[in-house]
Amino acid sequence: MPLSLRNERARWIGLGTLQLMGWLVYGTVYYVTLQPYNPFPGIVLQQALWATGSGLLFSSLLGWSYYMLGVSQWHLGWQSLSLGLGSIGAGLAWAGVNHWGATRIDPFALPVLSYVGILPGQGSLLSHPAAFPMVLLVWSGSYLGITFWYERQVQQQRVLQADAEAQRARLQMLRYQLNPHFFFNALNTINALADESPRRVKEAVHELSGFLRYSLLDEDTLMVSLDEEVQAVKHYFAIETMRFEDDLQVTVDVDPEAAHQTVPAFLVLPLIENAIKHGQHTSPFPLRIHLTASMAESGLRIEVANTGHLRTDAPTDESTDTGLSNVRARLQAQYPTAHRFTLTEDDGWVHARIEIDPTARTNSTNHG
Template sequence: MNFKQSYWLFQISGWTLYTLSDFINYFLFWNFNYEELENLVFNSIINILVGISLTHLFRVVFKKYDWIKLSIPQLIIRSFIGIILITFLFYAINISLDEDIIDTSKSNWLLRDIVYVVNLSKPILIWVLVYIFYAYTNERRIDAIERIKLQTSIEATEAKILRAQINPHFMFNALNSIRALVLEDPSKSQKGITQLSNILRSALVADRKTTISLKEELKTIEDYLELEKVRYEERLQIMWDVDVNTLNIQVPPMMLQTLVENAIKHGVQKAARWGYVEINTSKIFNNLVIKIRNTGVLKNTENLNEDGGFGLKNTEKRLQLLYGKNASFEIYQEDHQTVTAVIKIPLSI
């Protein structure tokens, strides 16, 4: 049942129950003949229709002039005026209807009018309070949804910016690798250009996506490492330990690529004789765990201005945007010559 259906159901049932209670009171405490009883039934039906119409009119005015946006004092004043107007309209209609049933000519007219106004104002007041409470609750709910949508949009935009910033960084490193080969070994540089074109093709596809399969990401890394292998030859040793059950899991594109670049640049490149890069993937306690181990000594890269700091901060930020606190990234010195980076991604968030 949608809101519109619920609203009219509560309107009809609410005013019917209220009028029915009045009908029962009249029936129990007054003696009616058959004709008067018919009039009482007719009056009750009129009261139901009038109650629904007047309160619905209040709702129309409330929504049209956006009273929900008013300050509390302004809302109270306007609602109070609305209650008074509805009550007196209700009163005027009931006085004319009840004349055919109850003789009030000998009663104190002031006391009679006060009793009418007080009795008729109660359901109006309750209706207005319930409606305003609902309106405020619904407005807060809508605002909360809008804030979530806005935050999601901001985070998605920020994630795209972070991802876009990686590609120029990667391009710079890859072109440097090929440049070093152009004069030394043209045939190897040609092979490197082919490998670079494969990587760029993957990067262009990945740039349109929030996540890609781990298999696609590892293929890009493999191409990159093959490109670097042309440059470093035997100085670079590559080890793979990939759980086949992890290959279809979605990961942020180019994120592992950045960590592997750091491993080469800050580990293998600075190694005295040779260095290695090891990539390990596994499932542990409903998490995808990716380890990248490499030869090297960890330096302080908390400052983004320091070389390598951008990639690490970028990795951490992208994980937070996509997975929140359920994901984690850490990099530490495993032993005196090995640096380990660990990414943990929840398989269900």
């Protein structure tokens, strides 16, 4: 069901519920205040039901008129005038209907007094003719106030939805930027294997299919569990290990609690690819890569460390910063004030560390 129809349906359900509850309270008060003036409880109950039922009818007609005329969009002065005239007109009509019904419910009330007088047994405040327009005036003011509140909520919801869609489009763009990037690099690895070790191409294609199964996630799946991301990393490692053989050593250590945390898809993979791409040029062989993930006081901590050094040379076609820039952009989009990304070198190791608070993620995307 479209959002606008759901909002409209929720509006009328909410107004209808408040309408029934309000008139239930009115009927109860009407009955209680009328009891001291009439010794016959059955007659009092019928009169209370008649006054409440007719009031419900007139207020519903009044509310429908306000809605059809679009009174909530009018200038404040015209709104006040329309509510006043509408309440007085409908209230007098309601008083007439109530008077007519009361004279037929109570056999002792037949033409004893005129229309503008108070019938015998009806001396309570709510049974006075002037009370009916006043009740509808209060009802009209409440209706307009609730309508204003509802329309403001709908407007805020539309703004939030627009922001969410814009955020979602940006994240999709970043993800689509990564998918062909990894696929291209994996194909390059298989191409190298075709020359170096043709017998392992079949195994590499099998690992690539596992990687692509993750790469081709449903377009709505922007968030995944860290465990899913790590499984894709293992496929990628398997392909690269076939290429580098003993020149690449990999360890993966992910705490069970961390594995269940939700992260943006393709968050860790760029760090792995970056470690392999740059590490092979700056590290003595074997190139060692450690992937660790754990829970800390600040939240989820993910680190990819590789032997070697940070490269200070200018970016080239081979050593672009696309992957890391993408990681930074996606962290900023998903965790604007609840993330930290650092790239440091220490004692022959390069450390890429991500620290995020999963509970502070923005609500602009769907979970996978």
